[in-house]
Amino acid sequence: KYNKIYQHFSNKKSHKYQDEVSLLEETILQVAKQLQSLQNEVDERTKSLVKQTHTLERERNFIQGLLDTAPLIILTQDKNGKIITINRFGKKHIEDGNENLIYENVFIADNNQKQHILELLDRLRSSQTGKIRFDSTLDYHNDRSRHITWFHTKLSDNHPDAPLILSIGLDITDRKVAENRLAWLANHDPLTHLCNRRSFQDQFSNLIDIAHRQKQSVALLYFDLDQFKYINDTCGHKAGDVLLQVIADKLREVTRSSDILARLGGDEFALVIYGISEDGAVKVAEKIFSSLQSIDYRIEDNPFKITVSIGIALFPKHGHSIQELLANADLAMYQAKEAGRGRIHVYSPDAEFHKRIHHELYWKDQIQQAMDENRFVLYFQPILNLRTRTISHYESLLRMLDKNGKILSPDQFIPVAERVGLIRSIDKLVVDKALDIHKSLLSKGYDIVLSINLSGQALADEDLQNYIYDSLANPQVKPELIIFEITETIAVSNFASARHLMERIRSLGCSFALDDFGVGFSSFYYLMHLPVDYVKIDGSFIKKLENSQEDQVLVQALAEIAQRLGKETIAEFVENAKILDLLEKYGIHYAQGYHVGRPMPQILFSKGIGDSRRTI
Template structure:
């Protein structure tokens, strides 16, 4: 009864193990077939039916039943595995298929319609459908990879595009692996295809943003440099001529200052469209930053590049920008550099193009300057550019120092007067004269930082040594034209006067005549604001840009410094003598005191005194020396007295 109960449970799958169910089932069926045959044989051929006689059919039924059971079990397992695979594949988001070596689909997952727009039956009916859907630009990649997996048995995974049923382009990742039998013979291909369109769009957007200018949509500086480098690499063994063009807009700052940056941005967008219309389809236009543009002209001789640059110059000049009630017109300074054969480097080309562009601007703006390797002006420009890094590093490392030169009163005043001068200490501690680095600082807009350094350190030193102010009438500090027009510098000076609690009346700021004339209203406002704190002003190099004395009425300066070019030769040159005398007289009439520069001889000093000039400055009076030495000497003299 126990065994009958077990069979009943197995047959009815109560145990839940199909292996035992199948095995017992086939043993029982075999015994039902074999035992009747054995019984008939016993009836005809034997006199008795002993138990041993029935052992043989029992063993036979067990063996045959076992074989049949194993065969049935294998079939069940294969069917079960197939159903499992289909169930998993049907639920997966990836479009999966199995394909035999003869090209027919053995299985297509339902998600095929999500990726391609076509259902399973369409794929079964059209074995070549996948090949037909691949994007034309990617068909070569598709065939190459499919050939590899079909013929070499090599797994492949790659990204490509297909055209779905509705005509849209779909990016997908295709992963395919060979399917082999137990003899390791390939019998087909298994493939999964994942929709990666969203990911690709994000990647494309990020790639675009990293290579394009947000404002104009043009290539940015980084991408422009990459394209030049790519061209140089491919041009190593090629003698084809190319050209690099730099454009710097002239007076663009006026637009920003007048109407704000929104107006300036709109102008740049419009000008980008203007420039695009002029260049060739093969040229690459980029915005390099601010109001600078770059153009890479491939397969273009320098003569042709010059013609294109001339067209660009004309179009910029003829362009008018309207913003509200304001109308602006700008021009462009253009630098051109030929690129011929090997030997050119990215760094060298960019440096040469920038230098050529600067020369165009420095020559009067709205010009085109073509770079030549033997160009003396560009050689000087390169020399100045080398100073930029050195100036920046000196500012960071605080390697500037103050010198001072005495200004002697010719009216027997006991008070001392000094002009502060700047020097740089190089990397080895040697003193660098101002003529070596100040021109570069002026050209590359570093002079404002230098001026700020001088102001801060001068105020600090005088606060730390207050007794010297009792012995000094005034100390002169030079201000560049850039600082004169920078509102931030005016605020900086006022803040430092308050921070160090120094008497503004002890300081005289020197501004050049040229800078004052060029920015008359700004200069006037600058002077008026600082005079509220007692500061004095001197007009430096007066006479060098002399065209009229009329503007002096609008500049409330305290001193006129007569340009040394007239002073140094006044003993031999009657015209120079007359100029010095005229400037001195006009200055006095307007209530200003006069200071003569470049006094290199005692005779010149005596002549100036007789003429009525108030102060003299030059090597005949005092050679510049470190300011800290003057402070120390002055304080010692005060202590001794």
């Protein structure tokens, strides 16, 4: 509009002599021009302000969106602690319709923290510090408590109505729960909720120190379940776990809260009682014994009687340290088991018993050292096919070398290894070494069948079974060239587990042999139902075969029954040609013994007896 005024006056003709009117016109032109310039500037600034307003509005909406969606409590306070602003998350969790909340209601739910937190906030408001941090418990309106970490910062705006403090609350409840769970697990057995070994030893050690100062006695009851392994083998580990939980609950009922009750591992439990005599400890053991016997536990609807063997050691009578007391209580428990299981035994220094235990400990150390130093080796004994008079396969036999290189037979270390818990490692070692030899033979072009012995531990140890299965599934292994051997006594006494193991391993293509057949249970019923391919007749029936009519009758009967059941027979301890001829006459399929070939550290490749051999 100012441009129109300017154009109107600027189009008029100018006169030679300017009068007042012309001067006025000129002034109007200048004013119109200036006003137009100002209008243009106003328009530009208005556009800029609108643009900035839109930008600020977007930024504000973005920040508000962040505040409302962030899983944090975000609020501001004035100088009196009144909450001025609070985000949506904060409103949901703490405001609950109260628009006049002050910091005490938000930050302080625990009266024990109140004074400390008030002092911190006062220091922040008075600018003695620029920021503070503390943890507090927040009581929600739904009666739940949450753990919050608060971060408070002093704001710089000095306007009297402006917020003074910015507060951000982070909910750390889940982390606290996880931390508490980890702390609990560090001291408790997760299955039974009793103390674990670590916590038990700490508490026991502290109690011994107190008893020493106060000249009091302390009793340690150490016990485990009789035949717990049978339950695990027949019903599975889940059933065993359920039984352990039932027993733990029963033990809580018959012990005091001041006693230390722990599960040390497996089916082993320990109870520590302060200020009790030997007679009193025995009475508590009897109470535990009768209480556990009252448990109505059934296996496939058949009642199973729960019994424990309890060993007792007392401080200071039987030891002054927890290590000594645990060792002596353990010895007492073994003495109870040797007396017939389901017994209570107070530690007594039985010299002969201790001598045997120390002997086992010595051998345990020797076996462990031999494993660490790779002093276990395999020897290989040939097995002759009596129908073709050729070597059919080789049995892998474990030997241990002592520190001087002397060869030790399995009879010297295997029984100890089974008692002290090292047999599982030996089983793995034998499988590893035998399969290494097997793969080496294959790489040289020899498809030679190897037989590998397994202990009874393999029947109950699912981890070991998985290890064997995985080893056989290796593409470098030919399972059809592997035979596993397990003794008749072990297989029959763990029938269900033996059958499961055999079926699983045979599914890969391996074969199974039942070793030492004819001793122990001698049950042909089990032979009918066990998926074995070979039956190895025990050497005690073969050694005197040529001179013993009873052995001849028995061997013929075993051979006939095995053949009718579709099993091939192997005779052990064949030491001369006469025995070999008798075995062939009775229809025995294979022969093994010194007459066929002695165990050797390498496989001697031969066609049969008397043939020239060369080492592979």
